Amino acid sequence: MRFRFRFCLLCILFFFFCATQSTVWVERVKPAGVFMPGVRKIAIADFKGPEQSGSHIASLLQSKLMETHYFEILERDRLARILDEQKLSMTGIMNEATASKIGKLLGVDALVFGEVTMYQVEPDEIGSEKVEKKEGTGRYEWVEEKNIFTGKKQKVKREIMRTVWVDQYYRIRRGTVAVNFRVVDVETGRLLVAHSDSKSYSSGKVVEGSYRELKPAGEILQDLSSQLVEKFVGMISPHKVSERRVIESGSGKIYEGKKFAQAGLWDEAIACWKEAIQRMPKVSAGYYNLGLAYEIKGDLDRAETLFKKAASLNQKKLYMEAILRVRKEKEEQAKLKEQLQQ
Numbered sequence: 229m230r231f232r233f234r235f236c237l238l239c240i241l242f243f244f245f246c247a248t249q250s251t252v253w254v255e256r257v258k259p260a261g262v263f264m265p266g267v268r269k270i271a272i273a274d275f276k277g278p279e280q281s282g283s284h285i286a287s288l289l290q291s292k293l294m295e296t297h298y299f300e301i302l303e304r305d306r307l308a309r310i311l312d313e314q315k316l317s318m319t320g321i322m323n324e325a326t327a328s329k330i331g332k333l334l335g336v337d338a339l340v341f342g343e344v345t346m347y348q349v350e351p352d353e354i355g356s357e358k359v360e361k362k363e364g365t366g367r368y369e370w371v372e373e374k375n376i377f378t379g380k381k382q383k384v385k386r387e388i389m390r391t392v393w394v395d396q397y398y399r400i401r402r403g404t405v406a407v408n409f410r411v412v413d414v415e416t417g418r419l420l421v422a423h424s425d426s427k428s429y430s431s432g433k434v435v436e437g438s439y440r441e442l443k444p445a446g447e448i449l450q451d452l453s454s455q456l457v458e459k460f461v462g463m464i465s466p467h468k469v470s471e472r473r474v475i476e477s478g479s480g481k482i483y484e485g486k487k488f489a490q491a492g493l494w495d496e497a498i499a500c501w502k503e504a505i506q507r508m509p510k511v512s513a514g515y516y517n518l519g520l521a522y523e524i525k526g527d528l529d530r531a532e533t534l535f536k537k538a539a540s541l542n543q544k545k546l547y548m549e550a551i552l553r554v555r556k557e558k559e560e561q562a563k564l565k566e567q568l569q570q
Contacts, residue, residue, distance in 0.1 A: 250475045252490055254524050259563040261463040264420050265570055267337040271302040277344025285344055288457045298465045302336055310334055324412045324419050331414030339412050346406035349445040353400040358393045365390050398433040401442045405452040409460050423460055427452040466564055476513035494521050512542040528554045
């Protein structure tokens with residue numbers, strides 16, 4: 229009885245929490261993790277690596293960097309043509325000195341190169357384990373059960389089942405990609421960025437005959453490569469990120485504003501929440517939601533003021549985190565402005 233009461237109480241609290249808060253996803257631009265002053269035109273050489281992994285990583289990196297519209301990137305066809313004229317290989321870049329020499333020939337500010345040190349999907353691990361299974365005995369018995377339609381009890385004949393242990397076969401597929409990234413200043417030959425990273429994947433146990441299927445090896449390598457490249461792009465270039473934001477619910481105009489915000493109509497949401505704080509000046513949710521709207525619109529000073537007002541009425545963790553978040557965003561915006569103005 230005590231367990232049932234606690235379970236019901238947890239369910240009530242969970243549904244209450246879901247009813248009072250909702251989430252939206254917003255996009256914003258973050259600054260590069262590493263600022264490289266004076267570097268706007270770059271070339272990306274093929275990385276060294278097994279099979280075609282080096283060329284694949286380089287092409288993927290170029291594609292992701294082009295999406296940021298931050299660097300002017302030398303076309304890979306033109307890069308290959310210039311190197312061919314100089315009797316040089318795209319994968320022959322082994323150190324900063326070589327990179328600087330080639331970069332000057334290409335007329336770029338910096339050269340990106342590196343090495344794929346691991347690019348593999350291991351042979352599947354095949355195993356088995358004992359699991360319980362119900363099977364018929366061939367013997368039957370009469371049992372009493374209630375008819376779900378009429379509610380009347382009736383006698384039915386049912387096979388007697390028994391529990392047996394059977395072998396269940398499974399496969400596990402694993403993969404790993406590891407890459408060393410390097411960025412060299414062509415003019416000075418100085419190493420601007422050195423980043424080594426790896427990503428691994430494991431399918432977990434995929435039972436034979438189940439609804440789950442093993443991910444193809446090529447898809448595993450592609451996904452891991454993309455994760456590594458996207459992280460590196462975030463290091464050297466301003467980039468877009470998607471982040472989750474919590475909207476508080478409430479009654480009247482607070483609720484109406486939440487619905488507008490969830491639909492992406494932030495101006496309408498702002499109008500609702502402004503009216504809400506006029507009508508209910510002691511309700512913290514109105515100030516917090518209005519601050520959130522201004523944060524998303526980019527007015528971080530006004531957002532911080534409203535978050536502080538909400539926190540003065542109710543010292544919720546959500547409000548404290550919002551104040552810290554916009555302060556960090558202000559610092560990031562200052563860095564982003566500097567990077568975009570160079």
